Amino acid sequence: MRDVIIIGAGGGGPVVAKELAERGLDVLVLEAGARHARPEQQWSALENHMNSSLTGKLRFGPSDPAKPAWFRELVTPGSFSQVSGVGGTTLHYYGNSPRAMPGVFAGYRGRDHGMYDSRHKFPFSYGEMRRYYEWTEATLPVQTAAMGTKEQAFFQAAEAAGLSPITGKDITHAGFRPQENAILQPGGNAGRTSDPSQLNYPDASGCTLCGHCFQGCMLPKGAPRNLKARRSTDNSYMPMALTADLWKPGGKAITLISDAYVTRILSDRQWGRRLQKATGVEWRDVNTGEIHSEDARVVVMAGGCIENPRLWMNSDLPDPNGWVGRGLTDHALDWVTGIFDHDVGGARGTSCSSRADFPGYGAIQNTANTPGVQANNLTNSDSGIRGAYTNGIGGQGAWDGDSGRVYGTELKEVMSDINRQMSILVLTDDDVEYQNKVDVSRVFRDDHGPVARVDINKRRRSRRTQRNRDYLATRAAEILRAAGARKIIRSDWAPVLLHLQSSMRMGDSARNSVLDENCEARAVQGLFIADNSALPNSLGGPNPTLSTQALATRTAEKIFQQYFGGDAWVDRESPICSIDDVVTQAVINRGI
Template identity: 60%
Template sequence: MRDVVIVGCGGGGPVVATELARWGLDVLVLEAGPRFADPRRDWSRLENDANNPLTGYFRAGPGDRSKPAWSRDLPEDMFVWQVAGVGGTTLHYYGNCPRAARGVFAGYDGPDAGEYDTTHRFPFTMAQLRPYYRWVEATLPVQTAAMGTKEERFLRAAAATGLPVCDTKEPTEASFRPQENCILQPGGTAGLAPDPSFPQASGCTFCGHCLQGCSAPRGAPRNLTAKRSTDNSYVPMMLTADVWAPGGRPAELVTGATVVRVHTEGRDAATRATGVTYEDAGGARHRVDAKVVVLAAGAVETPRLWLDSGLPNPNGWVGRGLTDHHLDWVHGIFDDYTGSSKGASSSARIDFPGYGGIENTGLPPAFEAFSATYSDHGTHGVYTNGSPAGDAGADAVGRLVGAQLLESVSNIDRVLNCLVITDDDVEAENRVQLSPAMPHDPKGTPPRITVKHRQRSARTRRNREFLARKAVELLRAAGARKVYRADWPPLLLHIHSSMRMGHDPSDSVLDEWSESRFVTGLFVADNSALPNSLGGANPTLTTQALATRAAERIMTRYFGGDPWVRNGTPTVSTDPRITDAVLARNL
C-alpha cells in the first residue's frame, strides 16, 4: 500500500509529488512516456525530429519511436500539440508564467467584472490563491524575462499605440510588459558564444530552440538548466526530497508505465479511490493500491482515463467544458532586423483584461512556415472556407503560398509574430469523450476531441477579432511592411477545463481543493482542473499553484498534517519563512 500514486509526470504531477515527498509520504509517480535522462544525447535542434506528431521525440506516444503515437479521434480540422514523457508539455513550452486575470476569480467586483465568463469563475478568490502563486514563483523561479531585439521592437510598438507599461503581476487595465517566465537569466558567457559551457555561462544562452527542448548551457547540472520545465525543476526535487527536506522521502518514478484503470470501492456518495493498474514497457500489468490517487495525465488523457475506468459521472461534465484560448496568429514582414529567432521564444506580452492577450513569439523556420499555412480561412487569393473571421485590417488573411510564403520565411530575423490568446468561454460541447469509432490501443479507448470552432460563444468570437485587430495595429506601429493574419483552426496548445473545478456542482467535476466531487481520495492536478481559460493567461503557473494547494489538502485531510508546519519546514502559507524554505531546495 502506497500513500499516494500520481498518474502523469508533466506540468502538475511533479509539483504534488515534490510537496508530499518533502513531508515524508510514500509517493509513486507513473509516467506513460519516456524519461529523457541525457538531453544532449536524446535531443536535437531539428524541428521535425523533435516535434513531428507521429515520430518526433516530443509527441504524445511511447518512448520507443518505432512504435506508433497514441490514437486520437479528431472529427474536426485541428492539431493537438501535447508531449508525453517526464516533463510533459513543459518540455517544449516557452516558460511563460503570468498569473490568471483577477476577473476569473470569485468575489471580483472590478469595473470590468462583467467582461468575463461570470458563470464559471474560480470557486475562491485571487487572495486565496496568491500565496500558492508566490510559492511556485519562488520555487521555479519565475523572473522577468531577458530582453532582446524582438522584445524591444514589440514593447516600443505597444507604447506607440498608446498603451501604458504594466508594473504589476495582476494587471487590471490594458497594458504591456515583459513576460514573467521561468527561464534563468543569462550570465557569464551565455549569449556570447555559439554553444557556451557551464559554469562560465549560466542561464539562457539565447539559442532560440525552446520548442526542441532546453539543455543549455552545455554541461550544466539538470537543476540549473535554463528553462525550468518540470524535468529541470520539480522532478529533481521530488527525487531528492530526503536531501533538502528534514524528514523528506524521495518519490519513486516509473516511466513507460501506462495506467489502464483507476480502481474504486463503495458506491454513490461512498465511492473512494483505492489505486490503479498500469502496464509496463514489457506488457506486464501491475496493481498499485494507495490511500490517495492523483490524476495528472493532462487535459485529454485524464478525462479519457476517468471515462475508460468507468468512474462516476453523474452530472455528465467529465470531459466537458474544454477551453483552448481560441488561438490565432498575426505576423509582420520587415525590411530590417528583428531578431525573431534569437533568445527565449516569448518574452513580451500585452494584456487586455476581459479579452485576453497578445504575446510576441519567435519561431524557427519550419514552424514559422507552419504558422503561416495553418488556416481555417482557405488559401489567400485562391479560395476561402467561409470562415467568419475578417482580415482585422491585415494585408491578407488565410493560408500563404508561393511568393508570399517564401517572403514570410526567407529571412526569419525580419519577421515579428503575434500570438492571439483569447479569454474563451466554458462551453459544454467542447469536450473530450471516448471514441465511438476507433479500436482500442495499448492505453485503452482512444479519446475523441471536439471543439466547435465556428460555433463559439459571441463573447469568445468578439475577443478573438478584437485581439487580432490589436495585433495588426501593433505590427504596423512596429514598422511592418506587410501584415498577415492566419485565422487558425483549433490548435490545441493550451488545453484546459475538461475536468473543471467550480462553485456549482451541476457543471463541475472537482471541488475547490481539486478533489473529485464523485470519488473521495481522487484528485486532479493538471490543466484539466482549471475552471476557465484564466482570462487568457498561459496555464502552467496557475495549474502548478492549484497542484500545490491540492498537495496541502491531501496532507492535511488524509495524513493528519499540520496545515502550517511539517517536519520543520513551512507549508505554502503566509509564513514569513516561505522564501528561505523554497530557496533551500535549489541550493
C-alpha cells in the same frame, strides 16, 4: 500500500509529488512516456528530430521511437501540440508564467467584472490564490524575462498603439510588459556569445538565448539538471522530488516509473455511502505489455485535459452531472505576423519575452519560432488560402488582404528572412462551453482501451469568444503596423490544441463541475486532479502553466491536511528554490 499515487509527470503532477515527498509521504509517480535522463546526449536543435509528431523525441507517444505515436480522434480540423514523458508539454513550452486575471476568481468586483465568463469562476478569491502563486514563483523560480531586439521593438510599437506599461504581476488594466517566465537569467558568457565552446557551465549559466525553446532545453551544457535554463518540470520540480530525502529533513524521495501507462483507476463503493472511493490504479508496462496494480490512500490524476477524461470513462467512474470531459477551453489561439523591410530580430533570443494583456478579452504575446514551426504556423487556417479562396470566415480587417493560410510564392517570400518577421500569438479569453468536450472513441482503440475523442469546433464558439478573438487579432495588427510592418498576415488558425484547460473543471456548484473547491472529485473520494483540466475557466487568457502549478500546490496542501493530518504550510513556511545550493548538491549526489 502507497500514501499517494500520481498519474502523469507533466506540468502539474511533479508539483504535487515534490510538495508531498518533502513532507515525508510515500509517493509513486507513473508516467506513460519517457524519462529523458541525458538530454545533452539524446536531444538536438533539429526540428524534425525533436518535434515530429510521428517520430520526434517530443511527441505524444512511447519512449521507443520505432513504435507509433499514440492516436487521438479529432472530430473537426485542428492539430495536437502535446508531449508525453517526464516534463510533459513543459518540455517544449516557452516558460511563460503570468498569473491569471483577477476577474476570473470569485468575489471580483473590479470595473471590468462583467466582461468575464461569470458562470464558471474559481470557487475562491484571487487573494487566496496569490499565496500559492508566490510560493510557486519562488520555487521554480519565475523571473522577468531577458529582453532583446524584438522585445524592444514590440514595446515601442505597443506604446505607439496607445498602450501603457503594466507594473507588477496583477493584471488590472490593459497594457504591455515583459513576460514573467520560468527561465533563468543569462549569466557569465550566456547571452554574450553564440560560440558553443564558450557556453559550458560554469562559464555560462542560465539562458544562452539560443532560440530553440521548442526543441527542449538542454543548456547550458554541463550544468546539473536543476540548473538547466528553462524550468520545465523535468528541470525543476522533478529533480526536487527525486532527491527530497537529501535536501529536506524528514523528506522522502518519490518513486518514479516511466513507460507506465495507467489504464484504470481502481475504486469501491463504501458501505452506507453513495460515493465511490479511489483505492489505487492498474497500469501497463508500455515496453513489455505486463499489467501491474498499486494501492494507495489517495490517487491524483495529472495526465492532462485529454487523457484524464479518457481514463475516467475507461475506468467506469460515475459522472452524475454529465460534466466529465466537458467545457474544454483552448484560448481559441490565432497567429498574426508582420513582415518588415528591416531586421527586427524575429528569431533571435528567447522565444517569447514580451506580451500585452487586455482584461475581459485575453492577451497577445510576441512569439518567435524556428523556421519549420513558423512555416507551419503560417499555413494553418480555417479561412482558406490567401488570394485563392475563402471558407466564409475570417475575412478582412486591420491586416492586409483576406485572412488565411500563406502558400506558394508568398510563403517563399515571407520565409526568405525569418528575422524580418515579427509574430504575435493571440490568447483569447474563451468561454467554458458544454459542447466542447473530450470523450472516448466509438471506433478507435489501442493497447490501453478506447482512445480519446476531442470535439472543439471553432465555428460553434460563443459570440463573446469570437468577439474577443477578433478584438485581439486587430490589436496585434495595430501593434505590428506601429512597429513598421509593410505587410500583416492573419492566419485565422484552425484549433491548435496546446493551451487546453477545464475538461475536468473545479467549481462552486455540483451542477456544472467535476471537482470541488479542493480539486477532489465530487463523485469519488480520495481522487484529486492536478493539471490544466482542473482549471475552472480559461484564466482570462494568460498562459496556463503557472496557474496549474499554483493550484496543484494548493491541492497538495489540501491532500496533506485532509488525508494525512498535516498542517497548512504556505502561510507559515518559506519555499526552497529549485536552484538553491542544497538542492543542487542533492541532484549532483544522486546523479539526477
